[in-house]
Amino acid sequence: MNFGENIKRLRTSANLTQSELAKQLGIKQSSYVSWEQKKSNPTLELLEKLSAIYQIPVRKIIEKDDIKTDESKLLDQFRLLTKNQQEELVDFANFLSQKPKPILTVAPNVIELKTFKRQYLNYAVVEDEQLSAGYGQTVTNTGEKYKAYTDERLSRYDGAARIKGESMEPDFPNYSIATFLKTGFDQDGGIYAISEGDLGEEQLYIKQIFQEGDHFRIHSLNPNYKDFYLGEEDNFRIIGPVVDNFTEIEGDQIED
Structure with a gap:
């Protein structure tokens, strides 16, 4: 192990x-x-x-x-x-x-923190808003952006946001970064970024989506979360499919 x-x-x-x-x-x-x-x-x-x-x-x-x-x-x-x-x-x-056990000590070969050269890393430009992987979270977008680094290769994307919640685990861990396109809905059963509510008060989600008649069934990968349905009357839109997901490399692991 x-x-x-x-x-x-x-x-x-x-x-x-x-x-x-x-x-x-x-x-x-x-x-x-x-x-x-x-x-x-x-x-x-x-x-x-x-x-x-x-x-x-x-x-x-x-x-x-x-x-x-x-x-x-x-x-x-x-x-x-x-x-x-x-x-x-x-x-x-x-x-x-018959005698006391010897005190255990840490082996001299201590595990070292892995580091990365910034020039060899990829990054996604992340907006301050978050994609809820729960039952939704009201989000205020200040317009600020920052870079999240990864050693993984990233596909083309239109937007990136941090996931908050555990409803899409284990495939999409809480606090990881998701990148997505802004091309709307085009594949039943795909993983999408969606928003619900008025501008400035949206609830943003990352969910698996199935079209069923005039409504969409919103599904979580974590079985502890129940499905729910959204339709035109719910003032929501499907932003686009999620293309990549990665755990951000911490700043103290990056060397310039």
Whole structure:
């Protein structure tokens, strides 16, 4: 099991979402997502934070071998004990083993943060508005734009925006960047950027769209979200198909 699979297993076992864990670590969700996708690795400081959250040694996070089932059950039971009970259990374990266990230390070959040369990266010009991958979000567009960098090749696009929400996961992660065309609707079952509402008060979505008679069925890839329908009476428009989606490379990973 590799590092990305290790941390994903630990997160799901702890019933944490990517956004919840990223908040505890004090980083952007896109940074954490890149660890699970094996596109980058955490610093030693962040590894130690993960160790504290899961209450396991750093070695158990970065090693390939999984925690044995019996060890995992024992760890779960240990966490349910009071502090005094934990201390008594530790003393008893030391007695059984005849001598205290050596303190585990981090291996000298610390995982280094992957870096990129700016000149070799591609980027999308992103507007400050966001595409909701939930049930919609009212958006105020200030007209400001910024560059989001990626090492992936990007197809031609007319617009780009950041995704907010988890309804299109796992294919379109929360806080990732989506690029799209402004060519309207042309393929049933495609993934589209759509807007609903009056100008300046639109709700923007990224959704899978199916045409059913005079209405469109708006579908989420995440099964926890229900479909809904939009028609002419709903004051909405299909902006165009999504062509690319990528996790932004953080600024501290880019070298000029």
